[in-house]
Amino acid sequence: MKTILIAGGAGFIGSSLSKVLLEQGNKVICVDNLYTGSIDNIKGLMHHENFQFINHDIIEPLDLNIDEIYNLACPASPVHYQKDPLYTIHISYMGTYQLLELAKKKRATFLMASTSEVYGDPHVHPQKEDYWGNVNPIGPRACYDEGKRISETLTINYNLTHKVKTKIVRIFNTYGHNMDKEDGRVVSNFIVQALKGDSITIYGDGSQTRSFCHVNDMVKGLISMMESDDDVTGPINLGNPVEYTIKEIANIILSKTHSQSKIDFLPLPQDDPIKRKPDISKAKLELSWEPTISLDEGLNNTISYFKKILDGKITEGK
Ligand code: UDP
Numbered sequence: 199m200k201t202i203l204i205a206g207g208a209g210f211i212g213s214s215l216s217k218v219l220l221e222q223g224n225k226v227i228c229v230d231n232l233y234t235g236s237i238d239n240i241k242g243l244m245h246h247e248n249f250q251f252i253n254h255d256i257i258e259p260l261d262l263n264i265d266e267i268y269n270l271a272c273p274a275s276p277v278h279y280q281k282d283p284l285y286t287i288h289i290s291y292m293g294t295y296q297l298l299e300l301a302k303k304k305r306a307t308f309l310m311a312s313t314s315e316v317y318g319d320p321h322v323h324p325q326k327e328d329y330w331g332n333v334n335p336i337g338p339r340a341c342y343d344e345g346k347r348i349s350e351t352l353t354i355n356y357n358l359t360h361k362v363k364t365k366i367v368r369i370f371n372t373y374g375h376n377m378d379k380e381d382g383r384v385v386s387n388f389i390v391q392a393l394k395g396d397s398i399t400i401y402g403d404g405s406q407t408r409s410f411c412h413v414n415d416m417v418k419g420l421i422s423m424m425e426s427d428d429d430v431t432g433p434i435n436l437g438n439p440v441e442y443t444i445k446e447i448a449n450i451i452l453s454k455t456h457s458q459s460k461i462d463f464l465p466l467p468q469d470d471p472i473k474r475k476p477d478i479s480k481a482k483l484e485l486s487w488e489p490t491i492s493l494d495e496g497l498n499n500t501i502s503y504f505k506k507i508l509d510g511k512i513t514e515g516k
Contacts, residue, residue: 199223199224199225199248200224200225200265200266201224201225201227201262201263201264201265201266202219202224202225202226202227202264202265202266202267202268203227203229203260203262203264203266203267203268203297203300203306204216204219204226204227204228204229204267204268204270205229205230205256205267205268205269205270205271205293205297206229206230206235206268206269206270206271206272206311207226207227207228207229207230207235207240207251207270208228208230208232208235208236208237208239208240208251209230209234209235209236209239209270209271209274209376210235210239210274210372210374210376210377210378210381210413211270211311211369211372211413211416211417211420212228212230212235212268212270212271213228213235213239213240213243213376214374214375214376214413214414214416214417215268215270215417215420215421216228216240216243216249217242217243218417218418218421219421220243220246220248220249223248224248225248225249225250226243226248226249226250227250227252227262227264228240228243228249228250228251228252229252229254229256229260229271230251230252230253230254230271231253231254231255231256231271232253233255233273233285234273234274234275234278234378236378237251238513239376241513255289255293256269256271256289256292256293256296256297257288257289257292257293257296258296259296259299259300260296260297260300261300261303262300262304263304264300264304264306265304265306265307266306266307266308266309266424267297267300267301267306267307267308267309268309268311268420268424269293269294269297269308269309269310269311269349270311271289271293272286272289272290272293272311272342272345272346273285273286273289273342274313274342275381275382275383276338276339276342276382276383276467277381277382277383278381278382279341279342279345280338280339280341280342283338283340283341284341286341286342286345287341287344287345289345290341290342290345290346290348290349291345291348291349291352294310294348294349294352294353295352298352298353298356298362298364301356301362301363301364302356302360302362305363306363307363307364307365307424308353308356308362308363308364308365309364309365309366309367309420309423309424310349310350310353310364310365310366310367311367311369311420312346312349312350312366312367312368312369312433313342313343313346313368313369313370314368314369314370314371314435314437314474314476315333315339315342315343315346316331316333316343316346316347316350316368317329317331317332317333317368317471317474318331318332318333318334318339318343318469318471319332319334319469319470319471319472320332320471320473320474323473323475324439324441324475324476324477325435325474325475325476325477326435326477326479326480327368327432327433327434327435327477327480331343331347333347334469337468337469338467338468338469339469350366350433353366354366354431357431363428364431365423365424365426365430365431365432365434366431366432366433366434367419367420367423367432367433367434367435367436368432368433368434368435368436368437368476369416369436369437370408370409370411370435370436370437370438370474370475370476371383371384371385371408371409371410371411371437371474372410372411372412372413372416372437373385373386373410373411373412373413373496373497373500374412374413374414374496374499374500374503375413375499375500375503376413377500379504379507379508384408384444384447385410385447385451385497385500386504387399388447388448388451389451389455389497389500389501389504390504390508391459392451392452392455392457392459393455393457393501393504393505393508394459394508395457395458395459396459397459397460397461397462398448398451398452398459398460398461398462399462399464400444400445400448400461400462400463400464401444401463401464401465401466401467401470402444402463402465402466402470403445403463403466404443404444404445404448404463405443405444405445406443406444406466406470406471406472406473407441407442407443407444407472407473407474407475408441408442408444408447408474409437409438409439409440409441409442409474409475409476410438410440410442410447410493410496411436411437411438411489412438412489412491412495412496412499412500414491415438415489415490415491416436416437418487419436419481419485419487419489420436422485422486422487423436423485423487426484426485430484430485434480434481434484434485435476435477435478435480435481436476436478436481436487437475437476437478437489438476438489438491438493439475439476439477439478440492440493441473441474441475442493448461450493450497451497451501454497454498454501455501
């Protein structure tokens with residue numbers, strides 16, 4: 199049995215990861231300050247004898263005996279990470295620093311959940327790990343994009359300087375259960391709007407693309423990375439390489455929900471990436487991982503989840 203710290207364990211991906219790691223027989227310590235995470239996401243785990251929740255901001259030091267650390271603690275939706283950009287920058291640097299210090303002290307393996315946003319508005323398509331990206335360092339997305347870039351830099355330098363076992367993954371757009379209905383990201387917005395009969399808000403003309411990975415596939419990818427050999431340090435892209443335009447996503451969700459919602463075209467936010475699709479050959483080769491859940495199946499599950507949330511049959515996320 200391993201003792202695993204999940205920073206951001208009450209968040210969208212962290213809560214699903216916590217559940218799977220518990221089911222595998224590990225002890226899970228979930229550390230979250232509930233900035234965007236929610237107790238509702240981990241309510242079902244709270245009474246598990248091997249689960250512990252600590253309400254803590256990782257900007258402050260921690261001292262726990264652990265074997266592995268997953269750092270998923272950061273607001274990840276543009277709406278949330280832009281609300282307090284200085285906090286986003288601070289948690290990306292100082293939070294990662296504190297966890298790396300802990301990993302060093304306890305000789306734990308550290309996994310950094312980075313992002314496809316390190317590629318910015320990419321000039322290379324699909325994105326491979328050796329592409330360095332196109333990020334506007336003073337734009338509205340920079341707090342997150344540059345924040346995650348410095349998290350990656352810190353992580354690799356703890357590996358090189360202090361020989362900490364580190365791993366970096368770059369997470370592409372992910373969707374599924376435990377997404378906050380107020381998350382502000384495209385899949386949750388469109389499903390909630392369609393189910394409520396509200397207008398679907400497409401930013402720009404909807405020709406921009408994204409590639410969507412179901413959270414259950416993502417969790418498997420994260421665990422495979424953590425369990426990989428010590429020389430597999432990444433960065434490795436984790437995402438589903440099937441690419442859709444945002445307009446296609448709107449139409450798929452409208453048809454699946456049998457919704458009469460109309461579409462509103464709103465201004466495209468500044469620096470919104472035009473195209474995004476992961477090249478996952480490295481993940482296939484080094485982790486033997488690739489997604490198995492189609493958008494069709496994943497959206498069906500996610501729509502039922504949000505239906506239950508909206509009907510009050512399960513407690514909504516934060
Ligand atoms: N988007 C949209 N309507 C929404 C939310 C998002 O058209 O209500 C667009 C957004 O402009 C972007 C894409 O959908 O082009 C994905 O946005 P999201 O915030 O989900 O994630 P991002 O990949 O931008 O971090």
